[in-house]
Amino acid sequence: MSVRTATFANYQTALSDLMRAQQRGQEAQTRVSTQKVATDLKGFGRASETLTALQSTQARLKGFTETSEAVAARLSTQAVAIDRVKDAAQGARQAIADALASGRVDGLMLDLQSAFLAVQDGLNTKHQGRYLFSGGRTEEPSVSVHTMEELAAAPSVAGVFQNDQLRATSRVDETSTLQTGFLASELGQDLFDIFKALQQFNDGADGPFTGALTDAQRDFLEDQLPLFDAARETVIAAGARNGSLQNRVDAILESHKAQDQLLTGLIGDKTDADMAKAITDLQLSQVAIQASAQVLNQLRQVSLLNLLGQG
Template sequence: RQSREAVGTFRSTIQQVRQTVDAYDVQIGAVADAARSLQQAVVTAVGQEDTTGLMANLDQAFTIAVSALNTRINGNFIFGGARTDQPPVTVSTLSDLQALALSSDAFANDQTVRSAFIAEGTDIKFGQLADGVASEIFASFKRIADFDAGPSGPLSGKLTAAQRAFLETEIGNIESAVQQIQSAQVKNGLASNRLDVADAQHESTQLFLESLVSDIEDVNLAEAASRLNQDQVALQASFEALRTLGQLSLLNFL
């Protein structure tokens, strides 16, 4: 019975972790889509030599990323590490981001990666951190916003040579940011697979233990005693037969 309870506890833990891992999948995917959308907008601006609408796309991508990274489950911020009681992203507008000395200052998460025991002697690190997912795309957000507000801006209309050079470089930077986000997605996918394997093993164990306990609890004691006595008599008879055979020699057959 104790083993059944232990397996049940592990499955309950897996279910709770699964809720967070599934949320990571959705929200990291949203950040990835926002980054790709911005990248495409920059590529289009360079290709058409016109930045009309680029800053609106930047603002939209930034807003989506902030919202995704500040996701909460049961009141807890899931991208904050051990700091679950405060938003891991502290800025809410591009102006807020521009006011910071560094884009990394926008993140308030610590570096504690959440983990959980999902089987006897087995733990899984499943936590995702806001800066681990999006530090590079936030750097791009800030660079583009700062450039727009700087002497070579604004980014609204036909491209200048300086603007073209800047945006061409930024396309590569955003690609690197997308790869960082994709790495987080892969890590989350691996965690999800481990949960599936562990839960399947626990389910098989749980079914076996339930069947075993049911057989023990449902047994008829009188019937079991009778069967045991019959088995003992039969076993004794077998021993006697073997002993007799062991005492025979060729003379017994002559």
């Protein structure tokens, strides 16, 4: 009994082997070029659900990180502005103390006006184009007056502050919402009361502040020193709260970054390709392609059609 060889079946088998080798080669080449196990979720099989959950968590975390970074930048700008107000208050107090010590008030009003402008500038500080201390009215300057004369002419000190009572708040993680905003009125009300009184005294019957101190001027200026101290303490307390917020946000940011690194590692464990294996698979697939191609070529040589042609 003779054994007949099915040339077509052998050819089809060899062709299928070649196609499978090419497919494996393409998959290995993709892993080598992308350094990933797959290019879509379907390629990760049963791990896709876990991977989706990890990626979703990381996306939320990145959102909180961006918010925390924005809050940190805002708090840093607030710290500079609050320090400017505090230093200006100290400068005004020192100018009065120096005048009392010397017995003369030449240039006192110029020094006070300079301090007032520094306070006003600090309260009108902007961050990313928006006024920091205006509450929800971030497009409006926090303080509407520009000189002590304008302040003295205003019907009330409260009326020169244009902020509302809405304080900036930010959600920095899943459970924490921080109130990070300060209002110009709470920082500057007491200081502006003093500056208004100084200007009105200068413009009144016992003014102006020029030359040697009079007894009335001395008594009045001595009364302003403890008021400046109290107003400055209010600003210092605000600066301390701002600093405490900065420390907390910095700690939250460090936590976010640590969690992000952890998630990146977990995601990488599931998505990053084993490069050594991928390169080996690529090399093996290339060998398999060459072998399959040789088999196909040999089958073409021993085809029945070739034998009939020779006859």
